[in-house]
Structures are given as structure tokens and as C-alpha cells.
Amino acid sequence: MTVGEHNDLLHYYYGKKLADREYKAIAMKDENQCAFLPEGYTLENYRQEYPSYGYSDLKSPAYDVFNSDGNNISMLKVTDIKIKDGVYNPCGLPHILQKDNTAQTSYITLCDEVINLEVTLIYTVFDEYDVIIRSAEFKNLSDKPIRIDRAYSSCLELYTEKRDVIYFPGSWARERYMERAEIRHGEKIDISNARGGSGHNMNPFAIVCNENANENYGEAIGFSLIYSGNHSTYIESDADLNLRIMQGINPQDFSYTLNPNENLETPQSVICYSLNGIGGVSRELNRLYRNNLCRSKWANKDRPILINNWEATYFDFTEDKLVSLAKTAKETGIELFVLDDGWFGSRNDDFQGLGDWFVNKSKLPSGIDGLSQKINDVGLKFGIWIEPEMVNPNSDLFRAHPDWVIHVPNRQPTLSRNQLILDLTRKEVRDYIVKSISNILSQGVSYVKWDMNRPMTDMPRPGYNYEYTLGYYDILDRLTKAFPHILFEGCASGGGRFDPGMLYYMPQTWTSDDSDAAERLRIQYGTSIVYPYSSMGAHVSAVPNHQIGRITSFEMRCDVALPGQFGFELDLNKCTDHELEIAKKKVREYRELQEVFHKGDCYRLKSPFETDLSAVEFVSEDKKTAVVCISSYKATAYSPDEFIKPQGLCENATYRIGENSYDGKYLMNYGIVFRNDRENKSEIIVMRAE
Ligand code: GLA
Numbered sequence: 001m002t003v004g005e006h007n008d009l010l011h012y013y014y015g016k017k018l019a020d021r022e023y024k025a026i027a028m029k030d031e032n033q034c035a036f037l038p039e040g041y042t043l044e045n046y047r048q049e050y051p052s053y054g055y056s057d058l059k060s061p062a063y064d065v066f067n068s069d070g071n072n073i074s075m076l077k078v079t080d081i082k083i084k085d086g087v088y089n090p091c092g093l094p095h096i097l098q099k100d101n102t103a104q105t106s107y108i109t110l111c112d113e114v115i116n117l118e119v120t121l122i123y124t125v126f127d128e129y130d131v132i133i134r135s136a137e138f139k140n141l142s143d144k145p146i147r148i149d150r151a152y153s154s155c156l157e158l159y160t161e162k163r164d165v166i167y168f169p170g171s172w173a174r175e176r177y178m179e180r181a182e183i184r185h186g187e188k189i190d191i192s193n194a195r196g197g198s199g200h201n202m203n204p205f206a207i208v209c210n211e212n213a214n215e216n217y218g219e220a221i222g223f224s225l226i227y228s229g230n231h232s233t234y235i236e237s238d239a240d241l242n243l244r245i246m247q248g249i250n251p252q253d254f255s256y257t258l259n260p261n262e263n264l265e266t267p268q269s270v271i272c273y274s275l276n277g278i279g280g281v282s283r284e285l286n287r288l289y290r291n292n293l294c295r296s297k298w299a300n301k302d303r304p305i306l307i308n309n310w311e312a313t314y315f316d317f318t319e320d321k322l323v324s325l326a327k328t329a330k331e332t333g334i335e336l337f338v339l340d341d342g343w344f345g346s347r348n349d350d351f352q353g354l355g356d357w358f359v360n361k362s363k364l365p366s367g368i369d370g371l372s373q374k375i376n377d378v379g380l381k382f383g384i385w386i387e388p389e390m391v392n393p394n395s396d397l398f399r400a401h402p403d404w405v406i407h408v409p410n411r412q413p414t415l416s417r418n419q420l421i422l423d424l425t426r427k428e429v430r431d432y433i434v435k436s437i438s439n440i441l442s443q444g445v446s447y448v449k450w451d452m453n454r455p456m457t458d459m460p461r462p463g464y465n466y467e468y469t470l471g472y473y474d475i476l477d478r479l480t481k482a483f484p485h486i487l488f489e490g491c492a493s494g495g496g497r498f499d500p501g502m503l504y505y506m507p508q509t510w511t512s513d514d515s516d517a518a519e520r521l522r523i524q525y526g527t528s529i530v531y532p533y534s535s536m537g538a539h540v541s542a543v544p545n546h547q548i549g550r551i552t553s554f555e556m557r558c559d560v561a562l563p564g565q566f567g568f569e570l571d572l573n574k575c576t577d578h579e580l581e582i583a584k585k586k587v588r589e590y591r592e593l594q595e596v597f598h599k600g601d602c603y604r605l606k607s608p609f610e611t612d613l614s615a616v617e618f619v620s621e622d623k624k625t626a627v628v629c630i631s632s633y634k635a636t637a638y639s640p641d642e643f644i645k646p647q648g649l650c651e652n653a654t655y656r657i658g659e660n661s662y663d664g665k666y667l668m669n670y671g672i673v674f675r676n677d678r679e680n681k682s683e684i685i686v687m688r689a690e
Contacts, residue, residue, distance in 0.1 A: 001049050009110060009121070011047040011157050015219070016275060033654070047157035050110070050121055050136065051244070052076055059236050059244050060188070063136070064150035064173050064251070067115045070689055072149075076110035076119055083107075088122050090135055090265040092470050092477075094226050094504030097292050102127040116142035117258075127289050131272045136248075137265050140258040141340060148256045152234070153225065153248035154269035160241045162211040166278065167191045167233075168203040168526050173514035173547055175495040176203050176526035178609050182211065188430050192232035194252045194419075194464065196456025197492050199500035205317070205530045206229040207281055208245060214281045215604055216647070222274075222281035223247045224530055226293075227267035228501035229469035230254070255462035267501070278529065279647075283601050284564035286532040292600070293500055294507045296480065300489045304381060305333065305566050305587060306447065310340035311515065311541050312571040317349055319364055319371060326378045328572040332580060334589035336447055337375045338383040347396060353392045355397030357436040372444030373663050383447025383487075384440065388433045389472065390419045390453065397432075404429050406468075416454035417493075424471030425464070434478050441483050449510065452492040469501075476505040489537055489565075498527065508565045515541035515569060517552040517560040518633050521614040524564065525607060528616070534598035538564025540583070542571065552680050554579045558586040559682035560631050563597040563618065566590045589684065597622045600627075603647040608633045611642075613676050614641060619648040624689040627657070630674050631682040643671035646687070655687040662687075682686045 004010045010606040012026045043057040052075030053061035067072050087098045089106045111117070118141050124133040134154035140146050163183050168176040183189065191206050193199035204227060209220035223245065225231050230250035237243050248271040256264050270288070271358035272279025293298070307329040309322060326337045341347065343364060345356025353360075359367050366374065367406055391398050391405060398420070400403070405420040407413040413420050422429050441448065457466060480488060488506035494513030502509055509531075512523045520538070527536055538561035543551045554575075561567070566587075572580065596618045605628065606615035611632040619626040628646055649655065649664035657672075672685060 003078045003431070005048065008043065009049040009076070009078050009108060011049050014156055014158065014221075015273065023249065023541040029123040029610065039237055047242075048155070049108075050076065050119065050155055052112075059238065060234065060246070061150070062152045062155040062246055063119065063138070063148065065115065065117060066149055068144040068146070069115075074112045074117065076112055076182045078108060080109040081106065087133070088135070090137075090268065091267060092473055093267050094473065094501045095268050096124065096133050096226070096270070096288070099292050101292060109349055109560075111141075111604075115146060116140070117146055120342045129272075130274065130284055131270050131288055132410055133268050133270050134268045137263055138258060139248050139263040140260055145260070148264060150251035150254065150259060150601055151249060151256070151264060151266050152246040153266040154223070154271060155244065155246045156221070156271060158208070158243040158245070162241065163208055164213070165189060165191070165235060165509050166203055166207040166209065168529070170200050170203075170526075172496070173512060173519070174199050175200050175498065175512050175523050176607070178526045178529065181280070183208070183235060183241070183243065185237060185241060186233075186239055187237045189235040190232055192230070192234070192250050192252070194230045194250050195450060197327060198228050198231060198501070199496040200493070200496040203530070204233070204247075204499050206233045207278060207529075208235065208243065209278065213277050215607070218275070218277045220274050220278050220281045220287055222270070222272040222530065224270045224272070224285055224500060225268065226266055226500040227469070228472065228497055228499050228502065230465045233293050244439075249326060249466055250275045252328075253459060253462055253465060253641070256466065270500070279345065279603060281454070281600050282529045285530050286528070286602060289500060289503060289530075290532045290534060293503050295504060296488065296507050296509045298336040300599075303487055303565055304335035304447070305590065306336040306338050306383065306568070307334045307572065308338040308340055308449070308539060308567060308569045310385075311546055311569045315342040317342065317363070319366060319374070322371065323374050323378065324573060325571065326375050326380050328580075329568070330379045330570075332379065332572060332583045333570060336381045336383055338385065338447060338449060340385040340449065341387075352394040354387060354392040354419050355395040355422070357386070357388070357440055364420075367443070368440060369443040376444065379557045381446040382444055383449065383451045385439060385451060386440070387451040387453060388437050388475065389422055389424065391422055392419050406456070406460065406464075407458050411458065414457040416457070419454055421454065421456060423566070424475065425467045425681050430471055430475050433475055437479060438482060441479070441486060443484060447487045447489070448640075449489045449491055450506065452497055473501070473505075480505050485664045495523070495527070498531065503535055505532070508537050512566065514547045516545040516548050516550050517550065517557045517631070518550060519651070520560050521608040521631055521633055524560070525604060525609065525614055525616070526602065531599070533563045533602060533618070534565065536564040537567065539567040539569035541569050542574070552584050556631055556680045558582060559629060559684055562586065562590055562684065563616065563629055593684075593686065596625045596627055600625070601648055605644050605646065606630075606642070612636065613642065613674070615644045615674075617646050617648070623648065624651045626687040628672065628685040628687075629682070630685070632676050635676050635679045636679060637677060639675060639677045642676055645669065646669040649687070650689065653689045655689050656690055657669050657685060661690060
């Protein structure tokens with residue numbers, strides 16, 4: 001980028017690193033082009049870092065203000081540039097951490113001197129990663145309020161070229177399905193969500209890539225937003241296929257009044273560049289998020305294998321039933337018992353009890369501390385499910401504080417799953433949540449599943465979703481700091497809030513309520529493009545599957561869950577001896593391979609969106625161990641051989657697979673033969689360098 005002759009912040013180029021003299025050539029080309037234009041200096045003919053509204057740029061702006069003169073016009077001129085060592089920590093928002101890496105941050109300050117609005121654009125780069133982390137900070141230096149109606153975190157302008165966009169829409173039980181579309185002339189594409197949390201329906205992540213780019217080759221640029229509220233990744237193409245790509249808070253329903261001397265910070269947008277296709281972007285973001293995002297002490301630690309009672313019992317459990325499940329789990333090698341929904345207040349179904357965070361003694365006479373002790377006595381740690389943001393109208397909390405829910409005067413708030421949302425913008429509500437949840441977490445709890453089971457409606461004012469998200473982060477900040485030993489797992493009706501903002505506080509997220517092994521292949525594949533397998537909760541469940549009725553083998557169910565944060569969610573007491581033997585074997589296999597699944601690089605070899613099977617490979621940093629997980633999505637009789645070609649191995653090393661040895665070159669070029677001729681076929685192929 002450069003400061004233009006009129007003090008505008010102009011963008012030159014984004015892509016593979018060039019020599020300095022080449023940047024000068026780009027600058028000269030731009031200047032020459034504009035010198036010949038009859039209309040002279042026109043911003044529309046330049047690429048910009050953070051375009052404003054109202055002057056000679058006629059595309060969509062990166063920010064929008066409504067000032068006290070009653071118009072939206074604004075223009076920013078550069079006033080200051082600073083470069084500092086280290087990363088930037090936006091106040092109250094999750095962000096990339098420095099850890100032991102080398103990072104530098106540029107702060108470019110711009111000012112609209114007519115309305116006295118200051119905007120600082122923040123760019124962090126690392127020696128170790130091909131990413132630029134961007135955000136913007138707005139400051140009102142005037143003596144009048146300024147209303148901000150749009151505040152994207154990043155803007156990137158790209159030269160004319162045929163490009164595609166890859167994005168991750170979905171729904172409950174069908175999260176992060178991968179879609180790809182051509183970006184056409186003059187098109188405006190908004191990859192966004194305005195349903196409250198980051199949402200099932202669209203993940204805050206997109207890749208813009210060359211039309212020929214695939215998993216392994218071609219230019220690909222990833223855009224990932226570290227935020228758990230309404231988001232937007234907006235792409236505007238002009239008549240010549242020049243692109244403007246912006247990412248940040250969704251402008252729909254957004255509005256924030258900045259009073260004199262106040263400031264507004266935007267979430268971080270991570271832009272990642274690769275010439276090695278989608279896989280290149282994916283491995284880089286996986287690595288960044290594995291190492292520099294989560295602040296929990298669990299971030300890089302091996303986490304316990306868990307059993308969750310939800311699909312085993314739903315609301316129908318007794319203390320004895322739970323302890324008996326824990327005993328069988330212990331024999332299987334499982335380390336943590338998680339008590340899901342239904343343990344508190346009058347919660348015997350989903351019509352009541354949310355908000356009343358005290359134990360239901362008629363169900364659990366020993367209380368949480370007593371039950372946790374019993375589970376510990378069996379030899380397992382104890383974990384618990386909570387949904388702190390919500391309240392059922394049929395609850396003591398709602399009867400005591402009906403005004404604590406999100407609502408607007410004179411209107412009935414909308415129920416969803418029979419529940420309402422607490423107004424987290426109010427300090428007394430946040431304090432109640434922190435206090436009542438802390439009380440439970442102090443009773444021998446070592447793991448928490450934090451759920452959120454409805455979209456947000458009845459917004460009391462524009463911009464409320466941003467305020468709510470800040471309130472939510474405040475609660476997470478306080479509780480995770482107060483209980484640093486607890487492993488937190490995020491959840492929102494499955495994977496409805498699977499985003500980097502959550503992963504900053506909680507190292508793992510429940511990937512989906514769809515626990516069917518075949519369906520999970522797609523869900524995990526899409527999720528893995530941006531989020532590492534170490535962040536995905538993945539459980540073995542019962543058959544016929546509770547969501548879609550499919551029957552898969554016990555082995556395949558284990559193999560599909562194995563690379564994630566492995567766990568079980570079924571009544572082990574109903575399993576056959578043979579199934580329990582498989583479970584024990586898989587627990588041991590998981591412990592042996594966990595390091596490479598969770599710290600290695602992930603290569604997707606076969607896509608379940610394009611073929612009938614999924615093949616995913618994990619390679620350790622030193623390339624000495626690699627594992628390929630192959631599972632069939634759908635089999636056909638007498639199918640031809642599939643050649644699965646691992647990647648990222650050492651060409652000249654020899655790898656042992658079972659009793660046999662093969663050269664890295666052979667494996668990567670000839671491949672491993674797999675015949676997809678039988679339903680439920682899955683294989684875990686381990687390659688170890690000799
Ligand atoms: C949500 C979660 C499930 C389970 C239920 C309990 O749907 O995604 O895993 O915890 O709530 O009500």
C-alpha cells in the first residue's frame with residue numbers, strides 16, 4: 001500500500017511477495033493510467049485500503065457514518081503511521097495471540113477532518129505465517145455524536161481475473177457444507193449471517209481463488225473472522241472483474257452511536273494467502289488457530305476422551321443410571337463423564353427450567369458435588385452441560401425477572417425451542433450468570449459444554465447484536481479466567497457457533513448434532529478447511545442413528561470420530577461385548593495417533609462432496625508419521641479401485657504400513673489402493689518412517 005499524492009491510503013498489490021523495485025513499477029503504472037484519464041484524479045480508478053462513501057469511489061464503502069450534518073459523506077486522509085513489535089489486543093474482543101512467535105503490527109491513522117472522525121487501520125503480520133490480521137478502530141474526536149452504520153474490519157481489492165468463491169453454508173445438523181461459485185461481472189455477493197450467533201447457516205469464512213485452483217494448486221485467499229456475532233464477507237465485482245472483498249460485522253441491523261471521545265473496535269479479520277490451493281490456505285489457518293488463537297491452558301494439551309449421556313438418556317436419567325454408564329465407560333478407557341441437559345431446576349423436558357442453575361434434587365439426590373464425587377470414585381473426571389444465555393418462561397428466574405429477557409416494549413418476544421434470551425448487555429444479568437454458574441463450576445466440575453440453542457430475534461435497537469456479543473465475551477472472559485483448569489467446549493444446537501471467536505475462549509466446539517458417521521464425513525471435511533481437527537468434538541453414537549436412522553458399523557463410527565476430539569455419546573451398557581472390544585481398541589489407537597491428528601498438517605485427499613468416500617491425511621511436523629483415514633460415504637458393488645495418494649511425505653524416506661515398507665515417492669505417486677465396494681468400510685492407515 002502507499003499514501004497517494006492526496007493523502008489517500010491506496011492499495012498496490014496483494015499476492016506472492018515481490019521485490020521492492022516491482023512495487024515501484026506497479027505505482028508508476030497506476031499513476032500513468034490516471035494521468036491520462038480526462039476526469040483526472042478519481043478514486044474509482046485506484047485500489048484502496050479502506051474506501052469511504054460520497055466521493056469519487058462509487059463502489060460499496062468499507063465504513064459508513066451518519067454525521068450531525070445529516071449526511072453520510074466521509075473521506076479519510078492519512079495522518080500517522082506507526083509500526084510496533086507484537087500483536088494487537090482489541091479490548092473485549094477475542095484475538096490472535098503472540099505466544100512465542102515474531103509479530104509486528106502497523107497502525108495507520110486516518111482522519112476525516114470535517115466531522116473529526118479518526119480511524120486507525122491495524123495490520124499484524126507474523127514471520128511464521130502467511131497471514132495479515134486486520135481490524136479498524138473508530139474514534140470520535142468531535143464534540144457531537146457520530147453514528148456508525150457500517151464498519152468492516154478489512155478490505156482487499158484484487159485485479160481483474162476470473163475467480164471463484166468458496167463458502168460454507170448449512171443448517172442444523174448440516175453445518176459447513178462446502179459450496180463453490182463463479183464470481184461474475186458486476187456481481188455483489190454477501191456471505192453473511194444475521195441470525196444472532198455466527199450461525200449454522202453461514203460460517204464467517206470464505207476463500208476467493210483462481211478459477212482453476214483446487215485443493216492442491218492455484219492461488220487461494222482465505223478470509224476468516226474472529227467473531228461470534230452477525231458477520232458478513234462481502235464481494236463486489238466491477239464490470240472488469242476487479243474485486244473488492246470486505247469482511248467484518250454484518251452491516252445489516254448494525255448501527256453504533258459514538259459519543260465524543262468514545263471509540264469502537266472491530267473484530268479481527270484474518271486474510272491468508274496461498275499458491276498451493278485451498279489446502280495451502282487451510283493448513284496455514286489450521287496452524288495459526290492451533291497455536292496462536294486459544295488462550296486456554298488446554299489449547300495444546302491432550303484432552304480427555306469423554307462419554308456424554310445426551311443420546312444415551314436424553315432427559316430420562318437417575319443417579320444410578322449415570323454411575324452405571326460411567327463404570328462401563330471407565331472399563332472402556334474413557335476418562336471424562338459429561339452430564340448433559342436436564343440436571344437443574346424443573347428441567348424434565350425442554351419447556352422448563354432454563355435459567356435456574358441449581359441441581360434438581362429429586363433427580364440427583366446427592367447434588368452436583370455428590371454426583372461428581374461418585375463419578376470420580378469410579379475413576380472418571382466429571383463435566384457438565386449449561387446454557388447460561390437462556391431462560392424458559394417457565395422458570396424461577398423468569399418469574400423473578402421477566403424484564404431480563406431481550407424484548408421490545410408492547411410486543412411479545414418470540415419463543416424458539418420454548419426459550420428466550422437473557423439481555424447480556426445489562427451488567428446485572430451478566431453478574432447473575434457469572435455468580436450462578438460459578439457456584440456450579442465450583443462443585444468438582446472439570447469440563448463444561450456451553451450450549452446456545454436459538455437464533456436471536458426481537459432486537460431492541462439497531463446494533464444490539466454487537467453489544468450482546470461483547471456482553472457474551474465479557475461473561476466468557478470472567479468464567480474462563482476464574483476456572484482456568486476447566487476444559488470448555490462450545491456448542492450451539494451442534495455447530496451453530498463454530499467460529500474463531502469461540503475458539504479463543506474454548507479450545508473445542510461440538511461440531512454438529514448430526515452424529516451419523518456418513519453425514520459427519522461431510523460436516524468434518526467442510527469444517528476442517530478452516531478449523532483444525534483438534535477443535536472438533538466428535539462422538540461415536542448409537543444405531544439406527546438418532547438423526548437420520550442410518551445403520552453404520554461400530555468400527556466406522558469410531559474411525560470417523562477418531563481424528564477429532566474423540567468421545568462417545570451412546571448407552572455403552574447396551575453395546576455388545578464385541579462392540580465394547582472395538583471401543584477399547586479404538587481408545588488405544590486414538591491415544592497413539594492423537595499427536596499427529598491434532599498437531600500435524602491435514603491434507604484432504606478425497607472429498608465426500610465430490611466422491612463417494614472421504615480420505616483425510618495427517619502428517620506430523622517431522623514427516624515421520626502420517627495417518628490416512630478413509631471412510632466410505634456410499635458404496636457401489638464391484639467398484640473400481642480407488643488410488644488414494646498421500647501428500648506431504650518425505651519422498652526418499654521409507655514408510656512402514658503394517659508388515660510392509662514403501663518409499664514416500666511410491667506412496668505419493670502410485671497411492672494406496674482402496675476398494676469402495678462395501679457399505680460401512682473404513683480404514684485407518686498408519687505410515688511410520690523407518
Ligand atoms: C443441543 C445440543 C445437544 C444437546 C441438547 C440438550 O441441541 O447441541 O448436544 O446438548 O442441546 O438439550
